[in-house]
Amino acid sequence: MSSLQIKFLGGTREVGRSAIAVRTQKTQVLLDYGVMLNHTPGFPMHVPPKDVDAIILTHSHLDHSGAIPVFYIHGKKPLYTNKLSSELNQLLISDFIHISSYYLPFEYLELKSMMRNSKHIDFGVIERIREVEFQLFNAGHIPGSAQILIEAEGKKLLYTGDFNTEDTRLLEGAKMEYNDLDAVIIESTYAYEEHTERSELEKNFIMEITDVVEKGGTVLVPAFGVGRSQEIACVLAAHHFRYPVTIDGMIRGANSIMMKHGQFLRDSRLLKEALHSAHWIEGWRDRRKTAKKPGVIISTAGMLKGGPSVFYISKIGKKAQNAVFLVSYQIPGTPGRQLLEKGICVIDGKMKKIKAKVGHFDFSSHCGAGELKESVKKLGGNPNIYVVHGAEENCKLFAKWIKKELGLKAKAPKTGDTFKI
Numbered sequence: 001m002s003s004l005q006i007k008f009l010g011g012t013r014e015v016g017r018s019a020i021a022v023r024t025q026k027t028q029v030l031l032d033y034g035v036m037l038n039h040t041p042g043f044p045m046h047v048p049p050k051d052v053d054a055i056i057l058t059h060s061h062l063d064h065s066g067a068i069p070v071f072y073i074h075g076k077k078p079l080y081t082n083k084l085s086s087e088l089n090q091l092l093i094s095d096f097i098h099i100s101s102y103y104l105p106f107e108y109l110e111l112k113s114m115m116r117n118s119k120h121i122d123f124g125v126i127e128r129i130r131e132v133e134f135q136l137f138n139a140g141h142i143p144g145s146a147q148i149l150i151e152a153e154g155k156k157l158l159y160t161g162d163f164n165t166e167d168t169r170l171l172e173g174a175k176m177e178y179n180d181l182d183a184v185i186i187e188s189t190y191a192y193e194e195h196t197e198r199s200e201l202e203k204n205f206i207m208e209i210t211d212v213v214e215k216g217g218t219v220l221v222p223a224f225g226v227g228r229s230q231e232i233a234c235v236l237a238a239h240h241f242r243y244p245v246t247i248d249g250m251i252r253g254a255n256s257i258m259m260k261h262g263q264f265l266r267d268s269r270l271l272k273e274a275l276h277s278a279h280w281i282e283g284w285r286d287r288r289k290t291a292k293k294p295g296v297i298i299s300t301a302g303m304l305k306g307g308p309s310v311f312y313i314s315k316i317g318k319k320a321q322n323a324v325f326l327v328s329y330q331i332p333g334t335p336g337r338q339l340l341e342k343g344i345c346v347i348d349g350k351m352k353k354i355k356a357k358v359g360h361f362d363f364s365s366h367c368g369a370g371e372l373k374e375s376v377k378k379l380g381g382n383p384n385i386y387v388v389h390g391a392e393e394n395c396k397l398f399a400k401w402i403k404k405e406l407g408l409k410a411k412a413p414k415t416g417d418t419f420k421i
Contacts, residue, residue, distance in 0.1 A: 003420045010044030013392040019044035027130045035066035057081040058161030059145035060088035069106040072113035083120040084144035084261040139163040140174040142227030155182040169234035179380035188390030191398035195368035217321040222309040224302040225250040237274035248281040248308045249300030291315040302328035303336035314347040322356040385410040
């Protein structure tokens, strides 16, 4: 009897380089093929391009998409995703090549070939690659993000990708209405952390920002260019924040892409209003002026590893009346994590104590522990569960919880592990 085979190529017991190979007797598809963003980019296990029939992408973040151009060095594989993810993908990988090209086995030429071979598929539409049928469904993580439901060899496999079941200002949450599943690959980023209730989080955030600005200070909000920065702009607009808001960095390109694809957003009018009322940085003179004025600056990069944020913190960080409010997850070892834990940051080549107020607001675009557990409880069928995309202990403990509490077979696979369904 034929079976469906799953091989984990990366993103197991770690966050980064998510990649999964799913194969039947005749066909092999890849679900995501991302990079690990350390000092030098880390790649998933290699798969000979000639053995791959297609790639299906959940969303544009580099830890899921950044290594896909490898398959276009000598080939023309179809890459399936929706139009919004495809365009954001181009923006992010292009920036990645610009920053890291010294370490990468591909260039802009491969990115162009990847874009030419991208096939756009909307949520809920059934697509076929030989005998493999699949659909994409809203994942609620970032604009365009999807879950992948595969049907082949009489089996049903769900890959959640990164997902969030809670509504945010920018997006509707994932619904998780699936029946008769045989296997589920689920993320576990926050398997042991609850997020602050959303309305309370927004209220505190607005209160703290308003307090700093009314006393003449400037607030720097370092944020990811795709998803988080637009969410923050929407939160400020929804609360009728009446002081200057400035947007800088790669966010700008992402904004114009998102505005073209309003059907993926929960409230495209709110985003439009937020972006129209913001000031956009036009150059260095503009940057220097803005850093001295009371107001809010939303800027890439979210972990202070690059982008205009690095310039802003060197100016804003020196004065006690200012603030730096982090709104994204800070990976251990990043400047953002250092700032959070020790209150220090590199300014003009020297490690210095930051005098500005430092805060962290957990505007996460992933499920918290409660939502993750509820999502697994809702799944239809009696599926085998594979827990990925989390710190090693999170993956192992979450798999253990699923086994003990729900009586389902659950594993935290290692890279290279292969399973048959």
